[in-house]
Amino acid sequence: MAKTKENEIVETESNTSLSTAVSGIEIDIDDIEIPRINICQKMSASDAPVGTILYDKTYEIAGAETPVKVIPVIAQKGWREDIPFDEEEIPKIAWTKQQADAIADNSDWGMTEFADITLLIQQPEEGVNDDAFQLPIGDHNYALGRINVGKNAYRSTYKRLATNAALSKIPIHHKLWNLTSEELSKGKYTWFNPSLTATADSADEHVREFVENFLNS
DSSP states (O other): OEEEETTEEEEOOOOOOOOSEETTEEOOGGGOOOOBEEEOOTTOSSOSOTTOEEETTTEEEEOTTOOEEEEEEEEEEEEEEOOOTTOOOOOOEESSHHHHHHHHTTOSSOEEEEEEEEEEEEOOSSSSOGGGOOEEETTEEEEEEEEEEETHHHHHTHHHHHHHHHHHOOOGGGEEEEEEEEEEEETTEEEEEEEEEEEEEEOOHHHHHHHHHHHTO
16 A cells, blocks of 8 residues: 655555564464453443443444444354353353253253354544554554354344355455444343444455455464
């Protein structure tokens, strides 16, 4: 990508790889920690407004009902014990159906589907702290984050990704999606639910290259 500096054209390289060869530090790929993406609820510890998409417990990415552009990187399905929130027991987790069935045979709660979804969040044009978006790829800056989804959120994110991939035969990282925090109500309860909806736009070639290098790291 070319940038102008004092009337001189300077060629800069796009960040399209996840490298462990960085001067000044020895890096093992297992030491790379991807920050969490959360949706602020009424009971959340954060001071951010309810419904805010929060990145790394610090950065307010978008408000309720405000879509932000993302590129799905990895969507990993799992199963966990369906333990009520008011129980102190830690749910057992499985990453294969065979493991899930084995846990269910000895569980009082049964198993429910969930997913860990890694996303590249494209920096919105206005109103978001630049410090959150430290990955320059192609023409935009991005933040790499991971969101954990279950139940309603699983259906409105992972199942939509799976359905789109199955029908289009296109890798999930080849398309731009909108991530939105949507308000849901059931009886007297109201909460905000993450939702992914496909756009008609494709991810640019630099993003696709970054994701493919990431997946092969």
